[in-house]
Amino acid sequence: MTPAAAGAPMFPAEVTAPPTVGVEEEFILAERHSRAAVYRAPSVVRAALGHLGASHVTAEVSQAQVETVSAVCRTAAELEAEIGRLRRGAATAAAEHDCLLVPSGTAVLGRPGPPPLADKPRYRAFARSFGPLIQDQGVNACHVHVGVADRDEAVRAVNHLRGWMPLLLALTGNSPFSDGTDTGYESWRTMLWSRWPSAGPPPHLRGAAHYDRIVGRLIATGAAMDPGMIYWHVRPSPHLPTIEVRVADVLPDAAATTAYALLVRALVGGAVEAVRAGEPAPEVPDPLLRAACWQAARHGTACTLPATHTRDHTPTAVGRLVEELWKRVEPQLSSYGDDRWVSDWLGAVQHGGSGSSLQRRVAEHHGGSLQAVVDALAVEPG
Template identity: 40%
Template sequence: MTFGIEEEFMLLDPRRLTPVDLGRRVVDDLRGDGAGEVAREFFCSQIEYATPVCETVADAEDALLGFRRRLAQWAADAGVVAAGTGTPIQAARHPAVSSGERYARVATDVGALADDHQINGLHVHVGIPDRDTGVQASNTLRPWLPVLLALSANSPFWDGAETGYDSWRAIHSRRWTTYGVPPRFRDADDYDRTVAKLIGVGATSDEGTINWTVRLSSKYPTLEVRVCDAQLDPSASVALAAIIRALVGTAAMHEPDRTPDAPADAALWHAARFGLGTTLVHPLTGRPAPSREVLRVLHDRTAPLLREDNERAAVDAFLRRAVNGAAFQRRAAASGTPALALLFGESLTTLREGATAG
């Protein structure tokens, strides 16, 4: 089962950690340099990197680490920090939207919400044989999406202040026309009918503006999982991608979630608020349970689908650590802005315990 990873990064002033509008320069300088694709994002302070299609976690890690090293060198030369964070600690007051008709239309459609959309995600595409299989996998993933958010939560600050949330990015996203756990669908036709009804509603101008945390890709034969915050380090991104690919692979092995939509979306809010710190809504019971218990269930569910020793090692270490990026950011910020800037810079190319590369 092939997969690909998209990572979003924000460019920050190293002293104040405010966004700086150098995204276009990064894209011009790094496009075509190495595997994968680098592209502009919604704001001029953001960029996105997409890996090539990957067969193994080692393929993904080589691609991510290769790009991150090039980005780190570019940032050092430019005197900025390239940060894998769900939100910047200091948001720009009136951020500049990247040029282009599509970005301009989205900014117009969402109005005053546009300025707050300084958020960065990790998106994982998993190859599917057909759209009906993708819908079945989407249904199966529904109760696991809050767990993935808690594991990946990496945005505790906004406007220079502690939000009390592990993923403030997820809270920002809730204000868009569509967000959260998608409905259950009978099949691909049911999915397509629902999407067609949404076009023209609110800020949903096309399939690309459907903002569910998992959706069928409108461009590729993939299921796109969009629930995760951008990650500090490449090993976290790779481990999350391996977990997501394994969960998609379980779709044919288990009955899909049957819990009502409201509790499922409430579980997503709970994960954004508390991360891994207290409880998570148990995917199999729908009731709060200790986070470590839920992570053990996730491990047991995905372990049979992890393909190679290094993939298992990466996922095992990630789940055993049970510390998300929000916790790392809070620890660094307690020592001041310079320490947080150092965390962003050093984490960009850090392989933590269980990483696959040498």
């Protein structure tokens, strides 16, 4: 049953001011003719600065990647317009250097690196500290920031959010191919990221002081170089008054990114309300949560996951979990005026699968051509 069929209202009775939301998206640069990953990010980023502004585009760890950073938004329409503006501007800059801007969690064709690394001291330090672990780390995520002013509240809200991460991952897998091969996974990006010692599901956190102790010990052991390198699926941002949800692959288009970000905002809003109400969060065992995330990365929407948002963790089909997710977020979505945006997207994913399903369908339709997949994904300049 889709959320719309479950009785989502067409229009909210009352719209209240929602939390702020912002999105960071990472993209592969593909050479226009071969469609393979190409190391032109320094030139493309310089060109994109002119189109988008210094605060809205940056290099990533690999020179085959570009990252866009949205303005702080309030409404769904504002967010969709901003994501579209950034994608079109970055695609225009890519085209000026004979590249395609490709929203896929991994490079469909070619090896995205690094090496070569983007010329930043931080990334050179990565290479010194972690050695070959950094190879093939040119992977692309969608990070959603939701405004939460109180830091201790944000940390405690993470406990209410961590159990939903496997389902969000199952809905947003968009990296089945890597270097010309079908990996058999829905989110191969997740598997590459999981190699890092500071990546994966967050632990249960007792508050801001507990969070700071854990982060400090991870840095002391060398598992992370600084708080920004705590690559948990959801975390309090180390530099902004936000909760940052980092679990998703970059999504195929601006509409999907917008709907997903609005869903995340509703989840965060509900989690903060639960903290304020004194509602205890389920204490999901870390090994079970990690295993559920692996299952989601492997099979996406076509699997059964433990219900890690509950206390009994009953194995449940993804479709049923979506219904439970909808019940959780519908009050916030309706209040914010975002219910139809998210309902339509969830229904589309339930019926047609995630971005990985789309990539595989395109390849099958074109006789296995992965060049066709790159073409189908590439963002139109504008």
